[in-house]
Amino acid sequence: MSEINQDRYRLLVKICQLYYEEDLNQLDIAKRLGISRPHVSRMLTAAKNEGIVNISINNPFSTEQELEKLFIKTFSIQDALIVDSSETDPIKLHAQLGRTSAALIESVLRDGDIVGIMAGRTIASAAEKLDYFEREGLQFVPLVGGWGSEGTSWHANSNALAFANKLKSKCWILHAPAVVASEETGALLRREPAIDQVLQLAQQSRVAVISIGEVSEQATMVRSGNFSLSDIAAVEERGAVASLCASFLDSSGREIEVPEKNRFIGLTASELRVIPKVIGIAGGSQKVEAITAALRGKWMDILVTDAATARAILDFHRSNEAK
Structure with missing residues (x-):
């Protein structure tokens, strides 16, 4: 030398x-x-x-992060957070996804944000696991109405209130059911000034935290009693495999027009699309087809799920072409 x-x-x-x-x-x-x-x-x-410095990262999350990279490449989404979970108990899985989502939400929110909140147990868990952090002028607003009297602790209103209470922020309440008995009632309620005001505010959200619903007899909308077995059969016949806020998606992730959609009180998928940052939280084998459809349609920017569900989604996506 x-x-x-x-x-x-x-x-x-x-x-x-x-x-x-x-x-x-x-x-x-x-x-x-x-x-x-x-x-x-x-x-x-x-x-x-020149090899003078060799940086080594002790990474216990390498397997999940490889899955995350594959998800980003496969579905062209901004990011994915995949947790390694052996939990088969839905309650424990919701808690684990909630903890991961809480950390993500803290990193995403800015001063002055309007945050749209969907119904769902994982979203309720995210609010529960959230620790206080300081942001000025946050407003939390539900994206849909309530799912009847059962499970009110994870309705959109309850979830929005839980986030607002944790972060000492303002919360809006949507005084309407998520699904009503007729299209005429739906149209009347959406024109109510108090309801319209909340829905208009929800459309101005910079961040939305959403769940993804399956279309089956076990779906929340059916178990709540607001959607009958004949209703769910009718939307399935038209090709619906997922519900997203107040809309239904087909296997390609396209929003489909069904008469039943007009009975919903909440933002549609098309209105959700306008929101700059959409975080989807969902896991479990029963949601694989629904999550796949939402990913194919690019309805979310970030997905939080578990490794078992992620692998099942990738397998389903490869072996089941969209119709």
Whole structure:
């Protein structure tokens, strides 16, 4: 090694020691050595390229993160958070997804945000697991009405209130059911000034936190008593495989027009599309087809799910072409 190269090597090592071992920032190193900060940055990059510095990350989440990368590539979404879970108990799974979602939501929210909140047990769990963090001027607003008298602790209104209480923020309430008996009643309620005001505000959300519903006899809308077995059979016959807010999706993720849609009080999928950041939280084998449809339609920017569901979604997507 020539003397010039040896001196350069010595300087690279010195800069690396100051930066990585003594925790000096690039500006401090530049002042100490009498060189420019950009030159320090270039020297640090050169040190990595020449093998002086080898960075090793102790990553216990590598398997899930490989799945996340595959999801982002496969479905062209902004991000995915996939948790490794052996839980088959739905309550424990909801809690785990809720914890992961709570950390994500904290990183996403900004001062002054309007946040649209959907119904769902995982969303209720996210609100429960959330720790207080300071943001100014947050407003939480439900995206749909209530699902009857059962399970009120995870209705959209309850979830919005839970988030607002945790973050000491303002909450709006949508005084309407999610599904009504007739299209005429739906049209009348949507024209009510108090209901229209909340729905208009929901459309102005910068962030939406949503769940994805399956279309089956076990779906929440059926078990709540608001949607009959004949209703669900009718939308299934028209190709619906998922429900998203006040809309239904086919296997390709397209929003489909069904008369039953007019009985819903809430934002439609098309209105949801306008919201800049949509976070979907869903897991479980019964939701695989529904989540796949929502991903194919690009209805969300970020998905939070568990590894077992993620693998099942990828398998289903590969082996079942959209109709």
